[in-house]
Amino acid sequence: MEKKVTKIGVMTSGGDSPGMNAAVRAVVRTGLYHGMEVFGIMRGYAGLIENDIFPMHSKSVANIIQRGGTILKTARCKEFLEHEGRKKAYENLKKHGINGLVVIGGDGSFKGAQKFSNEFDIPCIGLPGTIDKDIAGTDFTIGFDTAVNTAVEAIDKIRDTADAHDRLFIIEVMGRDAGYIALHSGIATGAEHILIPEKKTDIDHLISSLQEKEKRQKLVNLVVVAEGDGFGGAEEVAKLVKEKLNADTRVCILGHIQRGGAPSCLDRLIASRMGYSAVECLMEGRHNVMVGIVNNKMSYTPLDKAVKAKQKIGDDWMKIVKILAS
Template sequence: MNSKKGTHKKVTKIGVLTSGGDSPGMNACIRAVVRTSRYYGMDVFGIVRGYQGMLDSDINEMDSRSVANIIQRGGTILKTARCLEFYEPQGRKKAYENLKKKGIDGLVIIGGDGSFRGAQLFSNEYDIPCIGIPGTIDKDIAGTDFTIGFDTAVNTAIESIDKIRDTADAHDRLFIIEVMGRDAGYIALHSGIATGAEHILIPERKTDMEALVASLEEKEKRKKLVNLVVVAEGDEFGGGNEVAKTIKSRLPNLDVRVAILGHIQRGGSPTCLDRLIASRMGYSAVECLMEGKHNVMVGIMNNRMHYTPLNNAVKAKQKVSEEWMKIVKILAS
């Protein structure tokens, strides 16, 4: 679990950053990291725009007042950016030198699997302990039941789909609703079940278009005219527009509409659950650094803190259980 050098000095100055896609609850997590660090007498620095901020030395000391009144805000006060330069050895060397100037000897990275890959590389090369916190609306990281932002994104999707159902009902229409999820179908799965969608298409499962068309045909015959199909953007058949095109070509009498929810799912005030898990994970990340747990991702499984070595959190993906798929089929019939 430790990096190659095996022994670590006591961490005294922590850097915290948000990386990859933003997600509601990141601010609550930053707040928890800052306040826990200060409580234990450690200095804490906010690194602006993720790994890019390390390269640009955009690193500022934070205190309890820096994180006042942010727990309810979506997005991230530390901002986030993609940083290809960090994946080059030269870039990481520059980042390390900038951290060294500030005396930073431990990092908390709030982000997704790409962010953890960067942390793993960096920690192995420079022996700076890194703790990962899963912040992604997609819930596509193994080793945790929840990722920060997922609950808010799903609730945003549900609210929108409920409104679409009202208009679908008024006009006897089939609505294809595309939700976020390039590699993972959890937003589609959860929001689809929670809104009574007839079909849910996700990247983890092969889409059987023949079965989908046959089912819609059968529902058309028995005059079940309000149908919702929820599609994850990364479905192998294509997003909402592609699915609609195919259905329309096969069932020309159906009145088909497409709604793409898009980035609305990324923003907004985090739900209670996201604020709680973000606070708990942020606090635990600091405790990890103090206790000498290094290069792990902090997760929550069965309501307990769970620590996954960063390289496992990077490689492993969540699996969609058969039971969920069976529930979808039975409840939509």
């Protein structure tokens, strides 16, 4: 690998998340401050292969810190999975003289960056941009806080209707492989039950618990389900509940509203810190790591460990849910 990074490429990849723009802004302005050239890559790895690459200046990132989504767009790219596609991407970077890459995305994006860097002489730095918070090596991922707050706001409104009509609401939030959005939003809104992929759901216990609460005439019953729950999400859970429980049940799937909207203060802050640190890493020769924040301090995890390891949800969390919802 080249010793000194002088031209940086920055891109967003995988699912969008609030705060990605703040991270792009930080990478661009930090790179320019240190006398580097910075290039934006449109639509992630697809733009890398198609040479959709352009120089970025300070004005390029003006007035974007408060915007959701990503100004660089994002896309899935099957071609990058093949060696020929990665070779084409490398050749395009060389045309521009880019010798350092910042990839903002999730574990799939990091797998691509790791493989790309191993095959060619481009050092890569990963920034965890995913609402699911499913990457080890950081306390928060860019977008998670905003997504949880969006879910909490929606569930609070659903609670009003649940209270008015004495209904059981089963609410599905995002989280195909990780239940952090369900866990945090469920606790914050006083949900009776939280179903997540990391813990096996005892459907009989869920039914008996809801029956017991019905006998006590508990006014509001909310069940928050991560989309990746073992039973297949809120619709499937609702079917099972309706079969065994005579309750007025409604399903509400929050869906992609959790990905959108202006990023929270926390997401803007961590994205800015991570973007700044990504450039510092490239300058210092620290390559092929994911920049994270642990205990409010910058943390650096090798990309291969960041993609292999997952955050684990401890039993203490589920104990809190059980006690507070009783």
